[in-house]
Amino acid sequence: MTTSDSTQRTADPTGTDSQSPPEQARADETSTEVSDARTPLLTVDGVSRSFGDLRVLDDVSFVVERSSVVALAGPNGSGKSTLLRIVAGLTENGGTVTLAASGPRRVGYLPQSPAFRPGFTVDETLSFYAALLPGDPSVEAALERVGLSAARDRRVEDLSGGMRRLLGLAQASLGDPALLLLDEPTSDLDPRMTAHVFAVVDELAAAGASVVLATHDPRGVDRSDVAMLLADGRIVARGPPAEFRDGDHDALAGLFEAAPGGAVTEAGVAPMVGAAARQAEGDEVGGDGR
Numbered sequence: 587m588t589t590s591d592s593t594q595r596t597a598d599p600t601g602t603d604s605q606s607p608p609e610q611a612r613a614d615e616t617s618t619e620v621s622d623a624r625t626p627l628l629t630v631d632g633v634s635r636s637f638g639d640l641r642v643l644d645d646v647s648f649v650v651e652r653s654s655v656v657a658l659a660g661p662n663g664s665g666k667s668t669l670l671r672i673v674a675g676l677t678e679n680g681g682t683v684t685l686a687a688s689g690p691r692r693v694g695y696l697p698q699s700p701a702f703r704p705g706f707t708v709d710e711t712l713s714f715y716a717a718l719l720p721g722d723p724s725v726e727a728a729l730e731r732v733g734l735s736a737a738r739d740r741r742v743e744d745l746s747g748g749m750r751r752l753l754g755l756a757q758a759s760l761g762d763p764a765l766l767l768l769d770e771p772t773s774d775l776d777p778r779m780t781a782h783v784f785a786v787v788d789e790l791a792a793a794g795a796s797v798v799l800a801t802h803d804p805r806g807v808d809r810s811d812v813a814m815l816l817a818d819g820r821i822v823a824r825g826p827p828a829e830f831r832d833g834d835h836d837a838l839a840g841l842f843e844a845a846p847g848g849a850v851t852e853a854g855v856a857p858m859v860g861a862a863a864r865q866a867e868g869d870e871v872g873g874d875g876r
């Protein structure tokens with residue numbers, strides 16, 4: 587039977603990017619359980635978000651098909667992280683986000699700067715989180731998947747930046763979620779590890795997951811099924827990467843070129859002073875922010 591429902595996202599009381607188990611657990615909880623192989627896995631409809639007088643997302647709509655990899659590119663400050671946090675249910679928006687997924691875990695989220703509880707080892711971190719998830723997901727498999735098995739007894743505060751990112755990826759993929767939201771998963775990683783992470787992304791998609799990948803890495807865009815460019819608060823270009831390769835342009839450069847004139851040469855910043863700054867602060871603790 588086809589069912590459909592929409593989840594209006596609620597305010598993020600923390601305003602942080604930490605990947606504490608409760609925050610990640612909230613990402614799991616926010617999805618609406620709908621399952622039909624013919625419907626897109628994810629439908630984002632009319633999503634808007636402002637911080638004070640800065641309109642970061644303006645009526646953004648797109649779908650993500652099942653078992654597909656979507657690369658989300660865009661200039662610094664264009665709102666990629668904000669959009670992923672909205673889809674994960676971690677911050678409010680003025681539209682609807684519908685996830686047509688069933689199964690024990692529906693959303694896994696890797697923040698741009700994953701943070702973990704100090705004092706825990708890698709193994710303890712994942713085991714603690716696995717215990718919160720249904721279905722007893724394998725910590726061993728998650729460690730092996732990202733290549734962190736040898737570091738399992740190291741404390742999280744002793745990990746390198748790249749290793750922390752891999753641990754975040756292991757945590758996000760624990761329990762094989764239907765949708766993975768990965769915010770720049772390869773920044774801080776050496777070329778070999780970058781290739782490994784993209785191979786993990788391919789593996790997850792081949793196993794049936796969909797992955798939305800915010801990235802500045804041309805290789806991430808190249809291997810996606812669909813590339814999207816976010817600029818000026820909107821999706822300004824979208825299509826298979828091959829559509830954007832042209833002459834010397836790789837798909838990422840071509841995607842930026844495809845944006846309407848001048849839209850992508852500025853970082854997404856706007857002066858926020860006085861009342862606007864205070865309003866932005868208020869948004870994070872419960873203002874409507876739409």
Ligand SMILES: Nc1ncnc2c1ncn2[C@@H]1O[C@H](COP(=O)(O)OP(=O)(O)OP(=O)(O)O)[C@@H](O)[C@H]1O
Nearest residue numbers: 637642661662663664665666667668854855866870
């Ligand atoms: N909590 C907040 N309060 C005020 N402004 C914010 C907040 N979070 C994000 N912004 C602003 O929203 C805009 C979009 O930020 P976001 O982090 O989503 O961009 P991004 O595309 O992920 O950038 P980058 O590629 O540099 O990581 C930026 O101008 C940023 O300063």
